[in-house]
Amino acid sequence: xxxxxxxxxxxxxxxxxxxxxxxxxxxxxxxxxxxxxxxxxxxxxxxxxxxxxxxxxxxxxxxxxxxxxxxxxxxxxxxxxxxxxxxxxxxxxxxxxxxxxxxxxxxxxxxxxxxxxxxxxxxxxxxxxxxxxxxxxxx
Amino acid sequence: xxxxxxxxxxxxxxxxxxxxxxxxxxxxxxxxxxxxxxxxxxxxxxxxxxxxxxxxxxxxxxxxxxxxxxxxxxxxxxxxxxxxxxxxxxxxxxxxxxxxxxxxxxxxxxxxxxxxxxxxxxxxxxxxxxxxxxxxxxxxxxxxxxxxxxxxxxxxxxxxxxxxxxxxxxxxxxxxxxxxxxxxxxxxxxxx
Ligand SMILES: Nc1nc2c(ncn2[C@@H]2O[C@H](COP(=O)(O)OP(=O)(O)OP(=O)(O)O)[C@@H](O)[C@H]2O)c(=O)[nH]1
Ligand SMILES: [Mg+2]
Numbered sequence: 001x002x003x004x005x006x007x008x009x010x011x012x013x014x015x016x017x018x019x020x021x022x023x024x025x026x027x028x029x030x031x032x033x034x035x036x037x038x039x040x041x042x043x044x045x046x047x048x049x050x051x052x053x054x055x056x057x058x059x060x061x062x063x064x065x066x067x068x069x070x071x072x073x074x075x076x077x078x079x080x081x082x083x084x085x086x087x088x089x090x091x092x093x094x095x096x097x098x099x100x101x102x103x104x105x106x107x108x109x110x111x112x113x114x115x116x117x118x119x120x121x122x123x124x125x126x127x128x129x130x131x132x133x134x135x136x137x138x139x
Numbered sequence: 140x141x142x143x144x145x146x147x148x149x150x151x152x153x154x155x156x157x158x159x160x161x162x163x164x165x166x167x168x169x170x171x172x173x174x175x176x177x178x179x180x181x182x183x184x185x186x187x188x189x190x191x192x193x194x195x196x197x198x199x200x201x202x203x204x205x206x207x208x209x210x211x212x213x214x215x216x217x218x219x220x221x222x223x224x225x226x227x228x229x230x231x232x233x234x235x236x237x238x239x240x241x242x243x244x245x246x247x248x249x250x251x252x253x254x255x256x257x258x259x260x261x262x263x264x265x266x267x268x269x270x271x272x273x274x275x276x277x278x279x280x281x282x283x284x285x286x287x288x289x290x291x292x293x294x295x296x297x298x299x300x301x302x303x304x305x306x307x308x309x310x311x312x313x314x315x316x317x318x319x320x321x322x323x324x325x326x327x328x329x330x331x
Contacts, residue, residue, distance in 0.1 A: 030184035033202050033227055052227040056203035059177035067173075095182050128182035130198070 010037045012122055017041070020114045022106025024085070027099045028092055029054055030128030036096060054089050054099040077112060090115050092126035145213040152217050152315065153235050154205075155261070156245035157253025158189065158224035159197055161273040161302035163205050165245065166221040168308045170207025177203035177223075189225060200224070204231060209312065217312055222257075232260055241319045242268040243311055245302065248280040251288050258289060269296040269318055271311045 013026040017039050027038040027047055033055030038047040061075040080087040085104055088111055092098040098119060102111050119126065154162045167174050178199040181189055189200065205221030220235050236242070242261050246254045254270075261268045272278065272285055280288070286297055296318050301307045 030182040031179040031202070032182050032185055032189075032200055033179070033225075034182070034184040034188065036184060048227065049230075052202075052230070055179065056177065056223075056228065056231065059179060059202045060175075063175045063177065095180065128184045130180045131183050131186060 006037055009122065009125060010039070012118060013037065013039050016100070016114055016118055020102075020111060022103045023100055023111055023114070024103060025050075025101040027051065027054070028126050029097050029099060031055055031058070031095050031097060032128075034128075036126070036128060050099060050101070054087070054097055057087075058089055058091075058097055079108065079112075086111075088112060088115060090119060092119050093123040095128035095130065096126045098126060142208075142216060143210060143213055146210065146216050148215045150215065150217050150240045150316070150319075151220065151238055152312065153220045153222055153239045153242045153266075154245060155222040155232065155235075155242055155257045156224065157247065157250055157257070158200070160224065160245045160247045160250075160253070161275075162221040162224060162245055163201050165243075165273075165300075165302040165308045165311070166205040166207040166219050168303055168305045169209045169312065170219065171210065172208045175204075175206035177201055177205065202228060204235060209309070211309075211313065211316065215316070217316070219312075224253075229256070232257075233264075236260065236264045236266055239264075239266050241315050242266050243315055244268050244270045245273050246270060246285065246289075247273055247275055248278040248285060249275065251280075251285065254289065258291075267319055267322055269298070269311070269315045271298055271300045271314075273302045274299055 017023045017026050025039050025042045027050055028036040029051035030036060033052040035047045035051040057078050058075055061078050065075050078089045086102045086106060088100045090098050098115055100111060100115055154165055156162055179202045180198060181200050201223040204223060207219045208216060210216045222232055222235055244254055244257050270291060272282060282297055291297060296314050298311060298314055300311045
């Protein structure tokens with residue numbers, strides 16, 4: 001989906017990465033695993049991959065929340081540490097997630113804080129609305 | 140339903156196949172525990188990428204995998220993993236296949252080509268499988284057409300099912316387990 005504001009959103013992601021020590025990439029994806037916008041340091045292939053991965057991680061975390069949470073809501077925040085980096089994912093606007101990749105030694109609290117700040121500011125624009133039912137059948 | 144204390148055998152089974160063939164539906168139909176669901180609403184970001192056109196009324200898609208459990212009798216329990224169907228999630232498949240004793244390839248005869256990749260991966264992993272045709276309305280091909288179209292060897296069981304129906308889905312799983320037993324007895328006969 002392209003919106004008139006896509007360039008602005010990308011710019012906001014770029015400045016998040018530039019102004020947050022340790023952050024290397026930022027991406028907004030739809031909950032069904034497709035990229036909406038991302039920082040330019042990431043190739044298209046990487047953005048496609050990370051979109052599918054982050055959607056899967058959030059869906060599995062949702063399963064943990066359903067089974068072991070108090071039932072009041074979904075997933076607040078996922079964090080995965082691997083050799084060479086950390087992946088953070090938070091809920092963005094309706095139907096979307098925000099993902100940030102950071103260096104292994106990044107300040108976890110700072111990155112989480114910056115992500116929440118961004119979602120508060122522009123979450124209303126980080127959205128992926130449900131599809132309309134298809135009228136014409138496709139093979 | 141709690142797992143019976145008498146269970147002595149747990150088998151990991153994967154249900155795989157193309158987009159929208161009914162994998163999630165099948166896991167949900169047979170599971171005796173609340174199934175793990177990783178369904179997400181299909182968004183406008185997928186326009187031109189996902190084509191749910193044939194699966195009428197399908198509004199969600201699996202973004203990780205389904206998980207459910209079914210006891211076939213007092214001793215045997217199956218752990219069911221439903222694979223995601225869309226290409227962008229195929230990277231999950233190889234992980235799901237590891238440690239899997241057998242697989243069900245679910246096919247929709249209106250889109251048979253969508254099952255080639257699944258069969259290819261299973262053969263690569265040497266995972267034994269059976270093929271189940273999910274009977275959507277308008278499925279025209281006969282079961283033997285399906286065998287030809289998929290170039291399935293004669294010893295791969297091929298059956299009809301309705302993934303929404305518990306008894307029908309359970310029969311598919313029993314067919315798979317029987318097939319696995321036949322294969323292992325055949326192997327033992329060779330070894331002894
Ligand atoms: N008529 C009919 N509809 C079915 C049958 N099995 C599944 N459906 C419907 O077909 C759609 C597809 O089912 P899913 O179970 O989501 O398919 P899936 O293979 O898990 O799809 P992905 O995970 O997105 O690849 C749903 O809307 C089901 O209600 C069937 O046997 N007959
Ligand atoms: Mg599914």
